Amino acid sequence: MFAYWRQGFTVLVLVLAGSVWAPASRAGTEAAPIDTATIEKNRKANEACFACHSAAGIKNPPKADLDLANKLKDSRLEPALFNPADHGVMDCRQCHAGNHYDPYPHAEVGKNETAPCTECHAAKVMRLEPQFNASVHAKNEGLKEKFTCNTCHNAHENIVALRLKDPHKIVAQDNHGCLECHNSDLTFAKFAPDGEKTPGVKRKRPDIDTIHDWLPNTKLHWNAVRCVECHTPEVAAKKMLSHEILDKEKAEKKCVTCHSANSTLKVRLYRHMAKDEQQRLGFTNSVILSNSYVIGATRHPVLDGIVIGLVILTLAGMLAHGAIRIVAALRRKGNKEQAK
Ligand code: HEC
Ligand code: HEC
Ligand code: HEC
Ligand code: HEC
Ligand code: HEC
Ligand code: HEC
Ligand code: HEC
Numbered sequence: 001m002f003a004y005w006r007q008g009f010t011v012l013v014l015v016l017a018g019s020v021w022a023p024a025s026r027a028g029t030e031a032a033p034i035d036t037a038t039i040e041k042n043r044k045a046n047e048a049c050f051a052c053h054s055a056a057g058i059k060n061p062p063k064a065d066l067d068l069a070n071k072l073k074d075s076r077l078e079p080a081l082f083n084p085a086d087h088g089v090m091d092c093r094q095c096h097a098g099n100h101y102d103p104y105p106h107a108e109v110g111k112n113e114t115a116p117c118t119e120c121h122a123a124k125v126m127r128l129e130p131q132f133n134a135s136v137h138a139k140n141e142g143l144k145e146k147f148t149c150n151t152c153h154n155a156h157e158n159i160v161a162l163r164l165k166d167p168h169k170i171v172a173q174d175n176h177g178c179l180e181c182h183n184s185d186l187t188f189a190k191f192a193p194d195g196e197k198t199p200g201v202k203r204k205r206p207d208i209d210t211i212h213d214w215l216p217n218t219k220l221h222w223n224a225v226r227c228v229e230c231h232t233p234e235v236a237a238k239k240m241l242s243h244e245i246l247d248k249e250k251a252e253k254k255c256v257t258c259h260s261a262n263s264t265l266k267v268r269l270y271r272h273m274a275k276d277e278q279q280r281l282g283f284t285n286s287v288i289l290s291n292s293y294v295i296g297a298t299r300h301p302v303l304d305g306i307v308i309g310l311v312i313l314t315l316a317g318m319l320a321h322g323a324i325r326i327v328a329a330l331r332r333k334g335n336k337e338q339a340k
Contacts, residue, residue, distance in 0.1 A: 031120040034089045042091040043083065049092050052104070053077040081157045095155065117149045125149075128243045135245040142193040152177040161241075162272050170269060171226050178227045182208050214253070225258065229268050237267045 034042075051062045054077060058068045082088050093099060097113040100106070118125045132138055137147045154177075161170045181187045188205040212218050230252035232242040257264045 030123045039089045042089065045091050045093070046079075046082075049101070050077070050079055054079060077156060084159065085157050086160055086163075087155055117153075124240070128240065131242050131244040135243060136247055137245060140193055143191055146191055165272055167269050167273075168223070171223060174226045174228060175222060179208070225265070226269060229258070229265070234264055234267060237271050241268075 051057050052066070052068055053072065053075065058072055061068050087095070093101070095115045097110045100110040100113070132149075138144050158173065159169075161174070164170050164173065181191060182205065185205050189202045192202045192205065194202060209218050212221075215221050228241060228245075231245050233244060233246065235242050252264075
């Protein structure tokens with residue numbers, strides 16, 4: 001409850017500030033980069049938390065009788081995952097209620113006071129929120145309250161695509177966010193609304209591979225493209241990915257959207273790769289080639305010319321061959337008739 005109040009208050013303050021300081025306040029509403037000395041300091045401070053909140057801590061607790069193996073069995077916290085992540089430069093306490101968690105056992109009061117994204121990313125949240133609110137997950141009553149930014153964004157592990165760069169890593173991270181629910185009956189049921197036919201009984205999870213069986217090599221596609229490639233509207237290359245997950249009727253089904261020289265993947269999955277990288281070796285979309293060979297999208301003008309030339313020659317050859325055979329057959333027929 002307090003978190004909502006705080007979120008509302010932050011937005012209010014920012015809106016008021018924005019109306020007075022309009023152009024200057026923009027930069028101030030976004031988390032600024034953190035300098036190296038502060039990063040060092042934060043990482044040192046986090047060691048106190050990792051003393052318990054890590055595999056090493058669970059194995060070797062700072063005090064006896066903590067039963068960490070049981071109490072922290074579902075936790076994935078790990079310095080090796082946290083430190084390189086987007087928020088790995090921060091002190092845990094910046095999001096987790098100041099010094100509230102320093103003593104252990106942690107007090108009940110103050111738990112669940114995790115700072116909302118708006119507190120540090122107000123400008124981005126303001127831009128994304130209309131899209132987020134229009135998406136299938138937010139439009140669905142019952143799902144709305146439970147579906148928040150950190151349903152998809154793991155605050156401890158995620159690395160923004162712009163920094164990940166490698167398309168395979170981006171695909172793995174972003175699809176994991178969707179499949180965590182869409183590939184698990186257990187998690188899906190926690191979020192699913194009641195079915196139309198039998199109220200009280202949760203709607204069944206549609207099997208992801210079955211729904212997409214029209215897509216050849218379905219499993220291969222899951223490793224090469226993101227769900228959001230087909231389930232969100234396209235945006236200009238410089239804008240943030242749209243957070244509007246469209247109704248299933250509006251999802252992309254046309255193969256040429258990706259498998260063509262003008263592939264949509266250029267402004268989606270491959271948008272963070274430099275232009276020259278995209279055109280390396282004279283191939284159109286060579287970046288796709290260096291990661292995988294996307295039929296139709298990975299092209300080379302000279303090779304294309306040679307292939308088209310070969311096709312024309314083959315066709316011409318076939319036509320000539322056919323014509324000669326027809327003429328020959330007619331001649332033979334004519335000869336036979338003459339012989340009668
Ligand atoms: C002595 C071991 C220990 C240390 C040190 C420790 N924690 Fe914890 N923490 C736990 C255990 C065990 C839990 C599981 C729930 C519980 O027992 O409160 C937990 C739970 C949490 C939770 C989840 C609370 C909830 O709502 O369920 C957060 C957040 C947290 N710790 C943050 C921190 C931060 C931040 C630090 C460092 C400032 C820290 N902890 C240091 C042992 C520790
Ligand atoms: C950018 C903000 C942010 C930072 C920094 C952060 N966390 Fe969290 N943490 C979250 C959010 C968001 C959740 C999910 C809370 C929820 O679902 O209600 C969470 C959940 C947790 C939980 C409970 C779930 C779990 O994974 O076990 C623990 C424990 C925890 N954080 C510990 C830490 C520790 C230790 C650090 C520092 C190494 C840290 N957090 C840094 C935002 C943050
Ligand atoms: C207490 C402040 C704080 C909170 C709360 C917070 N962040 Fe961040 N976030 C930061 C900082 C600081 C950075 C790193 C900025 C840098 O290094 O340039 C960052 C970086 C990021 C990045 C990568 C860079 C970018 O802006 O695109 C993403 C994505 C992000 N945060 C998403 C979230 C989401 C989603 C939430 C809510 C679950 C959240 N953050 C909550 C402070 C915060
Ligand atoms: C349905 C899953 C989902 C939800 C919910 C979600 N996001 Fe995202 N978000 C993504 C995906 C996928 C990306 C693309 C990965 C990337 O660019 O790093 C992304 C990217 C981002 C980025 C980086 C964009 C850029 O180009 O710099 C920010 C910032 C962000 N989300 C913030 C938020 C905030 C704030 C919320 C809550 C209002 C939110 N997200 C809710 C899935 C989600
Ligand atoms: C926390 C769980 C969860 C996550 C994460 C999640 N979804 Fe969903 N999604 C659901 C549930 C539950 C439904 C069912 C809603 C319904 O049946 O009305 C749904 C429905 C959908 C639908 C069907 C919409 C329609 O028109 O019926 C699509 C498409 C979809 N999700 C795509 C995605 C994509 C893409 C991602 C990742 C960016 C994602 N989801 C992440 C839980 C989730
Ligand atoms: C190549 C494009 C494409 C990709 C990639 C893709 N989808 Fe879809 N998806 C579609 C289309 C098109 C439909 C509508 C299918 C139909 O109606 O026959 C759909 C339907 C769905 C539905 C609706 C199921 C239902 O009937 O209620 C969900 C949920 C869904 N997709 C989730 C996902 C998830 C999760 C991923 C990532 C693992 C993903 N999709 C990747 C194109 C795609
Ligand atoms: C969202 C973009 C996207 C859409 C839409 C899409 N594909 Fe793909 N497809 C890819 C990518 C990327 C690969 C590259 C996989 C690799 O080799 O790593 C691929 C690979 C393939 C392959 C396998 C090539 C191989 O190396 O074995 C076939 C076949 C294929 N797609 C056919 C189709 C067909 C048919 C459709 C339409 C029903 C379709 N694709 C729609 C992006 C897409």
